Amino acid sequence: MLASEWKKPGLLSHFTVVRKLDGGIFPMGFTKEVTDRNSKAESNVLVFESSERALLNRLMIELYKLDSDVLVGHNISGFDLDILLHRAQACKAPSSMWSKIGRLKRSVMPKLTKGSTIFGSGASPGIMSCIAGRLLCDTYLCARDLLKEAWQLVHYTLHALNKDRKEIASQDVPRMFQTSELLMELIEYGETDAWLSMELMFHLSVLPLTRQLTNISGNLWGKTLQGARAQRVEYLLLHAFHAKKYIVPDKSSPHTKETKVLKRRITHGAEDGNRDDVDNNDVNLEEEAHNERGKGKKSPAYAGGLVLEPKRGLYDKYVLLLDFNSLYPSIIQEYNICFTTVERFPDGSVPCLPSSKTAGVLPELLKNLVQRRRMVKSWMKNASGIKVQQLDIQQQALKLTANSMYGCLGFSNSRFYAKPLAELITQQGREILQSTVDLVQNNLNLEVIYGDTDSIMVYSGLDDIAKAKAIAGKVIQEVNKKYRCLEIDLDGLYKRMLLLKKKKYAAVKVQFKDGIPYEVIERKGLDMVRRDWSLLSKELGDFCLTQILSGGSCEDVVESIHNSLMKVQEEMRNGQVVLEKYIITKTLTKPPEAYPDAKNQPHVQVALRMKQSGYSTGCSAGDTIPYIICCEQGSSSSNSMGIAYRARHPDELKKDEGRWMIDIDYYLSQQIHPVVSRLCASIQGTSPGRLADCLGLDSSKFQSKSSEAVSNDTGNALLFAVDDEERYQGCEPLTLSCPSCSGAFNCPAVFSLIRALVEKPEKMQQGESTSNFWRTLRCPKCSEEGDMGRMSPGMIANQVKRQVEGFISMYYKGLMTCDDETCKHTTRGVNLRLIGDSEKGSVCPNYPCCNGRLVRKYTEADLYKQLAYFCHLLDTTRCVEKMEASARIAVEKELGKIRPVVGLAANTVQRILDRCSFGWVQMNDLIVTF
DNA sequence: ATGCTAGGGAGCTACG
DNA sequence: CGTAGCTCCCTAG
Incomplete structure (x- = not known):
């Protein structure tokens, strides 16, 4: 309708x-x-x-x-x-x-x-x-x-x-x-x-x-x-083969795996002396093990399409995009590739092209689909109104069906799985693309600047669209002469084109509506078309792109980009632009009763693994956590000291015009979890004050009382007054393990090490070599010479980080332990949402040997106590300051006292400029700071 | 349960 | 410390 x-x-x-x-x-x-x-x-x-x-x-x-x-x-x-x-x-x-x-x-x-x-x-x-x-x-x-x-x-x-x-x-x-x-x-x-x-x-x-x-x-x-694409192709082939009275292969089910193993055993036992067979089995075993290991992401099983190395740059004269119409289905028809025609080798190597002249089932099926689509398309020309829409959908469906055939040949769980056929098809595809490129370059003397799988881009060097089209016509004529079914066609005319990398380019495409030309910018694979870049970066990148493709003079383009970046900088300083830091995908939908541990707290799920919200939060997607754990963009680096995680209470975030921001006022008025914030402060050197600084607020307002007492020499970092050691009784110790004696040692030895590391830059100035310095670090336990060179700051930071993270994640994952002193069975992986039931005390798995009940090992109070303990141990505020200072000097030296900020946008711009004829522009000119 | 491969780019880690 | 090599995400075709 x-x-x-x-x-x-x-x-x-x-x-x-x-x-x-x-x-x-x-x-x-x-x-x-x-x-x-x-x-x-x-x-x-x-x-x-x-x-x-x-x-x-x-x-x-x-x-x-x-x-x-x-x-x-x-x-x-x-x-x-x-x-x-x-x-x-x-x-x-x-x-x-x-x-x-x-x-x-x-x-x-x-x-x-x-x-x-x-x-x-x-x-x-x-x-x-x-x-x-x-x-x-x-x-x-x-x-x-x-x-x-x-x-x-x-x-x-x-x-x-x-x-x-x-x-x-x-x-x-x-x-x-x-x-x-x-x-x-x-x-x-x-x-x-x-x-x-x-x-x-x-x-x-x-x-x-x-x-x-x-x-x-x-x-x-x-x-x-439901989207069962493989099944659609399976049924299509089943019908086609059945009509021709073929017997089709059995559908493999989860049970077949067992049968396979069984079969292998039988063959193995029977032909024990056959070496080849044994080898084959090993290969199979390896393959299977490999598949199971790479659960989420299988490594490719065979080679696919050819992607030509792009000749990068900005092209300001017409570029022709020539494209083979549905390449893979056409190859199947062109070379008569079918289960019935191709002779497959037992060793699994790529088969040869069939010599048989009688058309196979697969090519015939595709031919039929293509013909039907052509017919439907011809009907469309004479139809009107709703009929056009219906026919259009029909032709789309026919195209989709024909195109999904190849994918299913390479699908390992398909009934019609035929890797050799899929391999043969892609191999032909690569050869066809290469020979087309050779033909266009050598025989027609044209410049091919890029090509991907089934397309080539030809730089005409012409300003005249009619002449460019004429060249395209010639290429099409020459290429199509060589093939029976395959057909190359002009898919687009680019007036200007920016070619950056494989699968990354943009162009001004000339299209026609009722014979009148109009221009559209096409963006492929660039940052602005990806969902994992922040909006600000995408908008800026897109602006730069439109400027570069605008056809204006170098000076104008550079100036307008520069101005827009400066404008953003200004807006950021004034707080008019807020970086999109947190993306909250979904609020929790189950009633609070389902989460007895945090009953009175609102829950949120965070988008994990989006660049905007940070990586490795220690939770998996869908986990419910009472606090939003996130990290600041660009702040997490394995080689820098400390962790980048930051726990935030949802109330601390406020939503403004669809973007989430930190509500600093709330943060301070509520003094939400000072322990957690202090953890961030001492390890990462971040504090509310510093945060306020970043956001352009008066940082003096944001210092907590406890920090004032010590702020004389520590600046704006929060400090924690430690009362006595007893208060941390029962906490998990923080330990480092020595790489040479494997012995674990804990504070304060750890901190003398950390401090030593931080003081390194001073020693370095005296001309000491790096490696010598590392060797001065000793494990307090074994104190052996030699191997201690490996005791690097990165390593220490990693060990500390892992322990802190580990504890937080253990808490959120709900570590359960048996309350029987003699048993103390500990079990992991209980999701927080299940703990409600478990906390009533489910029976210890060791029952009946043990009469204990499982209880939560760490309560919320334990969490804070433990975090406070870590903070106490990691009282490295002074060190952090020093580290920061030295890092700042390095950065300032490099960039002439300006820090790059719109990092993402600047990167994009850098890349674009690298490839343009604006090579003379210094990147420093374009760096924006905030 | 489940179409395919190629490729860029970011974070992270192991290793010399 | 520098870097090769890994995973993860998302795109092109």
């Missing part, structure tokens, strides 16, 4: 059910508001229930009455269904109630968490079986998998759609129940979200596209919606 049609008023209906909070009441005037709404809509669009169970019941009844064919939602498979079914389970809802979510009457709830529970992996088999009979359309999964090429589009679309959308933190929900207006607002947010999910589905044409894909392949629609 066209958007105008499904958006027509009256076509869609909606329904909302809301319940009051446990122990609460609905706000005044809410009942009247509900009646008003319903009478206005002339149906029950909004109802309320008194309990969660009643709410679930009501929802299921409404779903049953609707009996919908498709359930739509953004991340519905990873979230909504999971919550609904788990809550139904928790509320002890009868099967007659929850099974209405599907079309199959069930009496027993399947195991919901069976299978993988990785975020974004789709619904578990248990959940899928609950909704049997209905299709599940998860716009999140579809956007990510099915329409990978349109990912950017989806990203922006979502962004655009989200314009009016407000995110409500879970801890704010109770607040929304205080007045009728707020509650109605909350309800509207829910309705908007539902609407947006559906709008996204329509926008992406998910249903028509998946239906077409399913029709082409002959598999199940539900599977296509």
